[in-house]
Each structure stands twice: as C-alpha cells, then as structure tokens.
Amino acid sequence: MSSEGGGKARNRRGLSGWLNPYHYNFERWAYVFQRVTGIAILAYVIGHLGDTSFFVGGPIGTGPSQSSWTFISGIVENSFGHLILVLVVLVVIFHGTNGLRLIASEMGLILGRPASIEYPYKPRSLRLGQRALIWAAIILAVVGAAWAAMILFGGLA
C-alpha cells in the first residue's frame, strides 16, 4: 500500500497485496495464513449453522426431529464430509495457536529488545521466540488433524 496525494491511502495491489506472501518473511506467511484460515473457518461455521439446524427440522423447523437429523447426517457423514472436518481441525488449531502468538505480540511479549537497524536488516522481532511459536502452531495443527483423521477414518473413538 502506498500513500498518495492528499494523504489518501490507496491499495493499488488490492487483495493480492496481502494475499501474496512471496518475497516476504516467515511471519508474513503466518499473517496470510491467519487471515485465509479465518475466512475459511467462518465459511465453515456458517455452513455448520445450516447443517445443525436440521437437528430441529431444518431452517424452518419447529423442534428436535430424528428424521431430519438422519437426513442431514446421510449427506455430511461420509468420507468427503470427514475430510472436510479433518481440514477444519487443521486450520482451527493453526488459527487458534497462531492467534495466541499474535495476542502475545500485541502485548509486547516475545518481540525482543529494540535495537538500531543494521545490515542484513533481519528483524529482531522475528528471532527464536516468534519463529518457534509459528512452528508450534503448524506442528499442533498437523498433530490435531492427524488425530481427527484417526478418529474419523481409523475408528480410534
């Protein structure tokens, strides 16, 4: 984004300005994934409101209905639906754990001490603590998704 005449900010690159993290650092990738996963989770939640409404007979239902619940379960409880759930667990755990890192950063934690900017211009804020937390978010998400896959596909529970 660049500031132009009259102090009016204009985002020339539009969505690609923040959606494309190439040539940026690791934290920028986490920033993009935080937003993409956030939108994906919201889309899932809206869909989930729709499918859970069938517990009470659908969007215009009037009370708990076993036949309506059996109907929607027949549509969503299959391999494709379970694959979606595994992906949801993956992005939810990443979004939540990475979000905790962002809140900690907002509070000034794990950012390192301020220092003069020197070549090769590596940000002090992106030293071990931040990178470790981003990796922790990735690893936890993968482990959680693997656990969900074992439950949904392997009959773990």
Next chain:
Amino acid sequence: MRESRLMLLQYITALLAVALVAVHLLTQGIIYPYSTAISFGTILSLYRNGLYAIFLEALLVVVLVHGFNGVRIILHEWRQTAPWSRWVDIGTVVAIVATVAFGSKTVILAVFGGASG
C-alpha cells in the same frame, strides 16, 4: 464503538473462542466416541442439559462476533474510503445479528421444542 475497543473485543473473543472451541472439539470424539457424539439421542440430552446449551450459545456468539469482526478488519485494511467503511461496519452488524439469530433459533428449539421421530 472506537476501533481500539473493537480490537480489544477481537482479542477477548479470540481467547474465549480458543477455550470454547477446544471443549467443543474434545466433545466430538474424545469425551464421547464420535459416533455417539453425533447421535440424535446424545445431542438431545446435551441440549437438554442447560449448562451445555448455554455453552453452545456462548460458542455461537463468540465465534460469530470474532469471525465477522475479523472479516471487517480485513475489509477495512483492503480499502479506506468513508462509504466503504460505513457499509462494511453496517454489513458486519447485520451479518452478526442474522447468524446469531439463526443459530440461537436452533439452540432454543433444541432445548424447549417438542421432539419428533
């Protein structure tokens, strides 16, 4: 509401969502086996347990406020004109109210509605 307050709301709902979503995920497959957790009888008994119904309503409100406010933040970053900002804010409130109302209808009917076969 001031933008700083809305950002604070975003962080508070984030912390609440982490706790509530964690409980929700644990209920589906760990506290209860998955096949039991999604069975009509189990869900009905959970809804009819008042505490769990309150938990689900809180989860609904927290996640939707956090989600739509998050989209609002992204849209404000994307463009910064007065009409755009105003309509994004209005759209966010409408979306939150509509989806919370829709989800709450399910919770209320599940708790108080008469069950049918």
